[in-house]
Amino acid sequence: MSGSKLFTSFSIKGRILKNRIGVAPMTRVSSPAESIPRKDVLDFLVRRAQKEVSVIFTEAIVTDYESAQGYPKQSRMLTQRQIDAWRPVVEAIQDAGSMAIMQMFHCGRMAIPELNPAGRIIAPSPIAPQQNNPITGKPYPVPDEMSVFDIDHVINGFVETAKGAVAAGFDGIEIHGAHGYLINQFLSAYSNKRTDEFGGPLENRFRFAQQIIESVASVLPGDRFLSFRISNWGVADAQISLFESKEEWHQVVAMLDDSPVDIISVSTLNYKDKAFGTERNMAQLTREATNKPLMICGRIYDRATADEAIRDADIVLSGKSLLLNPDWVADIRDNKPLSPKTNEESNVAYTETPLP
Ligand SMILES: Cc1cc2nc3c(=O)[nH]c(=O)nc-3n(C[C@H](O)[C@H](O)[C@H](O)COP(=O)(O)O)c2cc1C
Numbered sequence: 001m002s003g004s005k006l007f008t009s010f011s012i013k014g015r016i017l018k019n020r021i022g023v024a025p026m027t028r029v030s031s032p033a034e035s036i037p038r039k040d041v042l043d044f045l046v047r048r049a050q051k052e053v054s055v056i057f058t059e060a061i062v063t064d065y066e067s068a069q070g071y072p073k074q075s076r077m078l079t080q081r082q083i084d085a086w087r088p089v090v091e092a093i094q095d096a097g098s099m100a101i102m103q104m105f106h107c108g109r110m111a112i113p114e115l116n117p118a119g120r121i122i123a124p125s126p127i128a129p130q131q132n133n134p135i136t137g138k139p140y141p142v143p144d145e146m147s148v149f150d151i152d153h154v155i156n157g158f159v160e161t162a163k164g165a166v167a168a169g170f171d172g173i174e175i176h177g178a179h180g181y182l183i184n185q186f187l188s189a190y191s192n193k194r195t196d197e198f199g200g201p202l203e204n205r206f207r208f209a210q211q212i213i214e215s216v217a218s219v220l221p222g223d224r225f226l227s228f229r230i231s232n233w234g235v236a237d238a239q240i241s242l243f244e245s246k247e248e249w250h251q252v253v254a255m256l257d258d259s260p261v262d263i264i265s266v267s268t269l270n271y272k273d274k275a276f277g278t279e280r281n282m283a284q285l286t287r288e289a290t291n292k293p294l295m296i297c298g299r300i301y302d303r304a305t306a307d308e309a310i311r312d313a314d315i316v317l318s319g320k321s322l323l324l325n326p327d328w329v330a331d332i333r334d335n336k337p338l339s340p341k342t343n344e345e346s347n348v349a350y351t352e353t354p355l356p
Contacts, residue, residue, distance in 0.1 A: 022055025024319040025103040035076035036085040040354040049096035052329040060105040064157035066118035070107030077164030086168040101172040102165040108182030109143040124192040129236035174227040180234015188242035217260035227263040246276040253289035268298030283312035302338040320346040
């Protein structure tokens with residue numbers, strides 16, 4: 001029983017997806033040396049492609065060696081060895097009939113200085129998150145306010161990482177503008193108090209994202225596509241609404257709509273949640289400001305939730321369900337009763353226990 005939009009095809013930049021289901025980006029903190037993930041972590045992505053998931057995201061790949069890393073053992077795409085490690089993974093995903101997308105990020109003020117060879121923590125403004133860092137158990141240090149030199153240097157890290165992904169054969173690149181990391185820190189007036197051309201009104205707060213998007217787009221061959229992930233919540237101070245109103249959300253989506261981004265990926269804690277005091281959810285509000293392909297993620301765990309979520313989007317992404325259940329696509333096709341997976345269950349992602 002599959003008669004659902006979920007199991008119809010979709011085309012992006014000449015590529016045909018066999019269904020509308022993707023595995024969300026998931027960091028696995030599994031790169032002990034040289035910023036290359038463990039083999040079982042790479043094989044996991046290939047296995048999901050072989051089990052009918054048509055869009056496969058990498059974990060968040062760190063964009064430089066100076067200040068971008070926020071978690072232990074993250075990976076990079078900046079050296080030939082890193083590119084060579086990913087190339088066969090990308091080919092195996094494509095051989096299974098799926099698309100491979102590299103997500104890249106700079107964590108900004110969420111950095112752990114000891115993990116970054118230059119030991120720096122940089123952000124739009126010298127303001128730390130209010131909560132403690134759950135990894136260190138200590139307050140986040142106050143970041144340095146980024147100079148224009150820092151801004152250019154960070155943009156260059158995104159560009160170099162995108163070039164690495166192109167060389168590794170990825171179909172698409174995603175700029176991580178969500179979850180309270182650096183780009184999101186610029187977008188949100190909560191963390192951006194700058195008074196130069198990168199702060200103040202949303203047009204200025206969007207400038208950093210815009211420059212990254214344009215610089216990355218300029219190095220992508222015409223057949224690769226660019227995705228931008230955005231959210232109204234961050235992993236630190238998760239209770240804070242990062243955008244002030246429905247109008248501000250519409251404005252930022254309209255700016256993405258005007259940019260060379262090919263896909264907008266909206267991350268929520270629960271796709272059903274009504275947003276900004278309206279009767280509509282985030283996918284519905286986003287759709288009001290763009291006709292670009294839209295991905296939605298957040299507590300989509302069974303056929304009913306996936307069917308409901310896809311009504312307002314083009315592709316649904318699952319994190320925890322696809323992390324823990326290799327047969328998730330078949331299970332939702334068969335309408336099998338399924339429960340949402342918890343964060344505790346998904347913490348196995350950060351261990352050396354191989355996943356099914
Ligand atoms: C283990 C784990 C690692 C994650 N790492 C990332 C990441 O690297 N980049 C990102 O954008 N989101 C990351 N997320 C968030 C997921 O992409 C997704 O948005 C979230 O799990 C909600 O979807 P779900 O309810 O289907 O799990 C991670 C989630 C989990 C569980």
